[in-house]
Amino acid sequence: MAQSDTVDRILDAAEELFAERGFSETSLRMITSKAKVNLAAVNYHFGSKNALIHAVFARFLTPFSATLETAFDELEAKCDGKPATLNQTLWALTESAVRMPQRNEKGISIFMRLLGLAYTQSQGHLRKFLEQEYSEPFSRFMRLLKEATPELSSVDRYWRIQFMLGATAFTMSSSDALIDILENKLGVHTTVQEIAARLVPFLAAGMTAPDKMLVSAPARPASVA
């Protein structure tokens, strides 16, 4: 189910293994034996394991960020001048993610899981790489969010964006497992698209929730030493 080209076989195997085991827990030997290539091929073609990780991300993030730019362009064109709504902004992102052409049926899960890992496992080098390669669509998304929620203070918006990222990254990065659990429990099968359809209203509602709660309960008792 793949090109017989060594580079692509390595990328396919690495992507899948990274997605299901994380980065440190996946050795080059696992990757090369799954890809049926020689161990040295990774260092020959990519230079190092870290560079392979970057290549795995670049392969799906570059087309994704292009898709995203287009979606944002269309959104801004449609709204001409006026700021897009929160729902529109979130949907532009979601749609771009969900409609990305996939290499296979597991593509969308792997895509989500890798994005989640990028946030949670962030290995220093990965965070740096992602920041300097894909900062533009990210800050554009942030700008759209800001325009869509003018009623929020900067601090409120900052935290609520983190909450959104968390809900998304976490759910999507475990989407496969969560889908399985639900299927066993209630006999309902869910697609990633349906998760997204449930996630967006959740996020939008949270994002526009009434003000920060009055801390009704007392703060932590002044350290009883």
Added chain:
Amino acid sequence: MAQSDTVDRILDAAEELFAERGFSETSLRMITSKAKVNLAAVNYHFGSKNALIHAVFARFLTPFSATLETAFDELEAKCDGKPATLNQTLWALTESAVRMPQRNEKGISIFMRLLGLAYTQSQGHLRKFLEQEYSEPFSRFMRLLKEATPELSSVDRYWRIQFMLGATAFTMSSSDALIDILENKLGVHTTVQEIAARLVPFLAAGMTAPDKMLVSAPARPASVA
């Protein structure tokens, strides 16, 4: 700042290193040299690295789950008979977490970060350990959530709970870094307690959001082979 007891020194060092680097990325040699104990002490006192991980979790999770049980007891007593509201339920959890007695000023961050890691890095053995040791307060929390949101279908509730867990685990597990970023960007300092005060209304609003959005956009085009 600790007992000179070897076991506790190992636990203190391990807890801190796990929280800031993850499990696989923290070696026993790092732990023992930080704790200023002999390398063999870990295997002598705990048996294995995995068992040490379990012990680190048990040390703070056991008192936490006791605190939680009490909080839930009080909540149910206060409501006698009637189901607790969503806000009450979320606050009971939050308060229990925030008010746990801490070993030091970094305690609450470490606590949160470890909880986050438990979810994201879950190492098989850890997930199994946590499930069989602490399933009771967890399912009790789930039951309270269910009673607090009778209007939701089981499937909706399931996914929204995952979204809540994600927002919480993700934010709290990076709370230190996120607080720093915000301080550099807007000059505002935040405490974990304040994050919680912002998180709860966000979660409550998302949890009680209007129905699942109609999937206005077409599903992914039937695989153009």
Added chain:
DNA sequence: CAGGGTGTCAAACGTATGTTTCAAACAGAC
């Protein structure tokens, strides 16, 4: 047909890991 660039292969390298060993030090009971 030569020959240089390209890619593959098995093997080895150096390092770091978790774990084990066994002797020495220690503690408390008799």
Added chain:
DNA sequence: GTCTGTTTGAAACATACGTTTGACACCCTG
């Protein structure tokens, strides 16, 4: 004080890792 079980100490163990090496096959341009 001596003995017994527990705890520490330095060193070694076996294994796994990422990376490097150098020989070999291939291709295709001259």
